[in-house]
Amino acid sequence: MEFLSLNILIFAPLIVAGIILSPLFPNDEIIVRRFAKGFSGILFIYSILFMIFFKPYNTGYQFKETIKLFSNTNWIEPLGISLSFGLDGISVMLVVLTTFLVMLALIASKKSITTKHKLYYSLILVLTTAILGIVTSRDLFLFFLFWELELIPMYFLISIWGTGKKEYSAMKFVLYTFFGSLFMLGGILLLNYFHFLNTGIYTFSIEALTYSRHYDIPFIVKALIFLGFFIAFAVKLPIVPLHTWLPNAHVDAPTPVSMLLAGILLKMGGYGLIRFNTQMFPEMIKIFAPMLIVLGVINIIYAAFIALAQKDLKLLIAYSSISHMGFVLLGLGALNTIGITGAMFQMLAHALISAGLFLIVGVIYLRTKTRIFSHLGGLGQVMPKAFYFTMLLALASLGLPLLVGFAAEVMIFYGAFTSNSLDGFILSNQFMTALAAISIIITAAYLLWMLQKIFMGNMFEKWQKAYDLTPQEAIALTFLSIPIVLFGLYPEGVTSLFLPFVDNLVSNLAL
Amino acid sequence: MEFFINNVWIIPALPLWSFLLILFGRIFNVYENKYISLALTAGSTFIGFISSIFILFYCINNPETSTQYNILWLDTGNLKFSIGWLVDNLAAMMLVVVTSISLLIQIYSHGYMEQDKGYHRFFAYLVLFNFSMLALVLSTNLFQTYIFWELVGVSSYLLIGFWFYKPSAAQAAKKAFIINRIGDCGLLVGTLALLFYSLNWWTSSQNILLEFATLGQAGSLALANAGPVLFGLLALGLLFGPIAKSAQIPLHTWLADAMEGPTPISALIHAATMVAAGVYLIARLYPVFELSPQIMTIMVWVGAITAFIAATIAITQTDIKKCLAYSTCSQLGYMVLAMGVGAYSAGLFHLITHAYFKAMLFLCSGAVIHSLADQQNMKYMGGLRKKIPIVAYTYLIGTLAIAGLFLSGFWSKEAILLSLYIQGKNLLLIIALITAFMTAYYMFRSYFMVFEGEYRGHAHFHKPSKIMTVPLIILAVPSALIGFIFSGSLKSIGIGSFDSFIFYGHALHEAHVSLFLPICSLIIATLGFLLAGIIYWDKLKSLYCNCFKLVEKYFSPLYKLSTNKWYFDDFNNLLIKYLILPISELISIFDKYVIDGFINLCGISTLYKGKAVSLLQNGNIQTYLVTALLSFIAIITVVFLIYII
């Protein structure tokens, strides 16, 4: 296993991005794309190896690595900041998911990206580094660094290759996330400071900060730190009052970027909530669990209702994304093994499904140059393959049994229903879950409505020439469909990766 | 026979394999031949049918046994959901019904769909439905039922929307799925609640979670934990599933629209099997429902009202498939009514007889529609008995059966009426009898309008092929006889009555049999037949003395009510148009202008703040000086204040 190095996994994309961007590299679109695609494929296979050699029953970090400077010291020794990476139960899934979706996004980039190829592919690879860094860093400072680094390529990806009010959307996305990270930075510094006060050691190591939690931080400070982290992740997830960047960013981003945005970036919020808010502050999450559940239910129902009223295909998918991320919150709020497992699984499910749906939106937009429902219709006759893929994705999204969305929803509903994190009648877990269950009707309504409006019914004459999926699109969608069906039939294939971790997490909560 | 019992998984697995074979065969263009799809579909069902027959015989011989086998599907935390198969008398019976009807309908479909572009797609969907339905029938626990419950729903969605380029079909498919989702939502919440209130029992007793075999004990525990009110809500949630699936009021409107699908689908899914799954689930959940008398009352009245209202609607329908659809709805109401009053066996008996004769009726109507080039309106039919006698006579058999005139429907309906009579529920009995009268009336009306008199249409007529008529003839046999066979009259040759085979609790032994009720219902059915004949049959039209016009004149509001289907659809549309959509629009506007508006306001206000500050930079050096001094003074003041404090 010597050949499995996280450093290589994380920094290889950055180096390749540099190679692509260097003036020595040929400025030919095809060469650039093939090179990037090939590299992402290798990266995906390499990350798969990590998953294979990962030992799920081991709840701590694995593949630990720390980059030392020349004098064999840590990166910023006086403040206890180190360049250390590691994988554990929740990050291993996200690492593979990231490389997988980056590969698919690059495959799907052929038609939607028409200018500045070198810059585009290198930015995507920088983004990959940032995301891999977020999920694997074992140092809070490093985590924050990657968290911010991810914004830079994202800003350019949206504002250069986007459509519509792209600068506005990109700026909104960046400012929103900055707004959230500000609170997180405050939380990180407070945490570090209080750790220093109590132990006399400056450290940003996540392990140290997580497992030495018994030192005494005043309650109010703890709550402040918790909320600081929470706001940052709430923006990213997104949670309802802080969600308005998402429709803009999704609608104006180019298709592959939308895929990555929905598929991976939103998951960073969920990852953060589990990694920091739950693992680091078990006693606070118990206090704030009712808030999580209520916000989750609001997310689910509110966004579903909004999706019902949308006239734009991409906006509909964007709001359905928000609605589905509410399930993650609901599952987390349950605070039991099954709920948190469900939340994790929902992240996977949503990543696969929404990436596919955004790809479909891109496919349709390429053919018709419109995303407004009233201009579409009857495309199923000329684009049968797209129709069947969309149907599969829509059915998976509305939680059809034996597809990936269902297992997640069942786990979350079950977890939330049987948990006791709330008491009272209206504010009981049972009532809130029942309320959230209404969403399965609304979700079905808007997704089937979407299917009907786009693919069914009478066809406009002008779409007669719309062509079916190109090989690239078909391959990308097939790649997405395989895990959707596979993990729908056999969810334990994934859950077994992080189940011991979650078990450990929940047993810590009980302390 | 043990072999079939132990390998019962073959029955649903074969259709699944066929589905995958057709799917991948079509994706990779392995074959073009239509017979391969047909062979895969019908072959898998045929093997299933044979095994089901063996299983049924095994169950008849060993009536008290039930076999189940489970595989752990999801094992996370304390959640251990299993999928498996359960074979008991009820399942065995249902297996035979489902496989036999499916088989015949698949053969029939070949004739019906031969010219269609989507032939392979049709069979793929069909076989997918078969898989889901069989797995639903065999499910061992409520959770598995839920999974396949939704899968049959989605197969139904796919098949209703088979001709997706027709806007009405697309609309109907969506409607069917969404209304079924309402039921699913209730079922899901009910399941979760049941599980929640009896969780400790399940975990301590090491049973399969939510398995049907021990649902009674869990249910009573849940009742103790939850109290009667919450338990009632729970059971109501569970009841929502069957209400939606079996098209009971108020969630019945999808069934009539579902007739947009190809007619074999209407026969298979929307008459014989899937809609009956609601009643089947009620039977499976009987131990839970039984614990809450209020829910039983609700069930009774839902059934009774559905039976009555659907029958009144069927009276005036001119579309032959819609007429049959409302008839299905009405008959399902009978079954639910029977389940509600505790006539468990009678309800299921009616389910089975109804499955056969209604499937046959739909297939007949399909043959008629097919031969008249997709003409569905009965006003443009007539006199078809001379052209397609086989279809006409089989339709007549079905009509007699459903009207309760001696053929199979008579026996099962009689059992329901009898249990109402025994329990002294006179009001319900009267409703049921009125419904029976209307049933006879509208069925004979449709028969007369289609097959008797003169041909009123213009469409070119062409004879249906043999592959379509042979299944009709085969289906006519059980339609006619199955009631009699299982009525208990043949006990002497070893075939016991239905309620000694499938029962709840303990077998009902001969209650006192009076001849009053059968005669009464026969008279009522005959009256319906006569009324229909008077109005619609040429040979009896001499008796027609303007009474129809009188009816139309004096009962026109009622007539309107009936043709407009009691305004349920309009009500639903109004509800959606003026409640749901405005709410979502409102929330959307709120989101766009209030929440996002607030955020943008923050952004814009920053811009204006910047502008305001930049006013200071007007180029006048004195302004800069003032600003600098003010800042200096502010800083000094703060420093001073800090020192003072």
Next chain:
Amino acid sequence: MEVLQFLFFGMFALVIVISALGAIFCRNIIHSIVSLVITFLSVSGIFILLNADFLAISQIIIYAVGITILLVFSLMFTTTKDDNKLWLAFAPRTILAFVVAGTLFILLMFNITNKFTDFNINPKSFITKAPKESTIELLKKQGTTPIIGKQLLTKYVLPFEILSILLLGVIIGAAVIAKKDTNEKNRASESA
């Protein structure tokens, strides 16, 4: 003696304040300059009260004569007819100016007078030191001029020399800046 000192101080201070205000608020710029000259002269009086005879004389020579002549000369070059209209800046800034000046004054007083409570003690940070006997003798005989001269040519000789270079630079610079730019003139005539 004490009373006389007070009397002179009060007189000079009053004249300084009034004439300084006059220098600022007079509409006519010539009146302002005259008022300014009065201020300069009174300040030199204050210097005398402060045992700074050399400063007093320098004040009169440099300020009251040199600078005033410069001002008057430059005025001759630049005056236009509507100069009298240029009185006060527009209202908001004038009000703001009073606020700033007032606040600054309050702050200064606050510090000088030890939080407004005690007008007698000097600022704490400044320790009043009585001069040596020899210094007093020197002052009585020759004034402060020898002391300043000694300082300038010993301790502060470097700043003194730098200052002389600065003055040289200013003389040249002022001449260059004030000289009419020939190119500029040509361009102006061309455009005209």
Next chain:
Amino acid sequence: MELGLVHYLILVAILFCIGILGLIISRNIVKILISIEILLNAVNINFAAFANFGDLDEAKGQVFAIFIMAIAAAEIALGLAILIACYNNRHSIDIEDYTSLKS
């Protein structure tokens, strides 16, 4: 009561504030230069006062006052030269006309 440092400092404060006031409210550039002179005078008095009351042996304050006077002379000479140059360009001594600092 003795005539002490504090009285001189009060005078200085008043004079300084008058200077600041004049600096801000004047529109005529010459008047602004006048205000600067008033400010410098205030500072000079301050230096002289501190020299008198604390440091008469070395009279450092007076030495600095001399420096300031020299620099004031230099400043007014340069300032007026710039004024004349500006006037040659724009024919105005109104400070409001000189706003080229704005972008």
